Amino acid sequence: MEYFLMITIIAKCTAKKDSIDDLLELALELVQSSRKEAGNLSYDFYQDITFPEKFTFIECWKDSAAIDSHNATPHFNHFVEKTNQVFAGPLDVALFRKLT
Numbered sequence: 001m002e003y004f005l006m007i008t009i010i011a012k013c014t015a016k017k018d019s020i021d022d023l024l025e026l027a028l029e030l031v032q033s034s035r036k037e038a039g040n041l042s043y044d045f046y047q048d049i050t051f052p053e054k055f056t057f058i059e060c061w062k063d064s065a066a067i068d069s070h071n072a073t074p075h076f077n078h079f080v081e082k083t084n085q086v087f088a089g090p091l092d093v094a095l096f097r098k099l100t
Contacts, residue, residue, distance in 0.1 A: 005098045006041055007064060011057040012092040019086035020053055026082050027055065033075035034059070039066020053088065060098075067095075 015023040027045050034043045041060040048054035061067045070076055083091075 005100075007061045007067060008096045008098060009057065009059040009061070009067070010094050010096070011059070013055050013057075013083075014088040015053045015055065015086050016088045017053055023055065023083065023086045026079055026086070027057070030075055030079040031057075033073070034070060037066070037070055037073070039063065039069060 013023075024047075031043050031045050034040055039062040041062060043059045044057070046056045046058070048056075061070070
């Protein structure tokens with residue numbers, strides 16, 4: 001019996017202070033394209049109110065196959081390639097299974 005219903009990804013990042021607008025542009029393109037993927041249930045992007053250079057992605061996917069498919073898309077790979085120039089540090093990514 002399988003108990004989990006979906007997989008949620010929470011990814012946190014910090015932009016270089018002079019690259020906030022660049023990250024916003026890249027992320028909004030990624031969000032729009034990712035929401036159209038068959039296995040995507042939701043894909044949201046948040047900016048910290050107190051520290052505007054800090055951002056969080058919260059993504060919900062049908063299953064791990066949907067995530068694998070997403071990670072192979074041109075829009076995701078473009079984002080990964082370009083964000084190396086705008087991130088102030090590494091991306092912090094955690095995956096969660098929804099149990100109810």
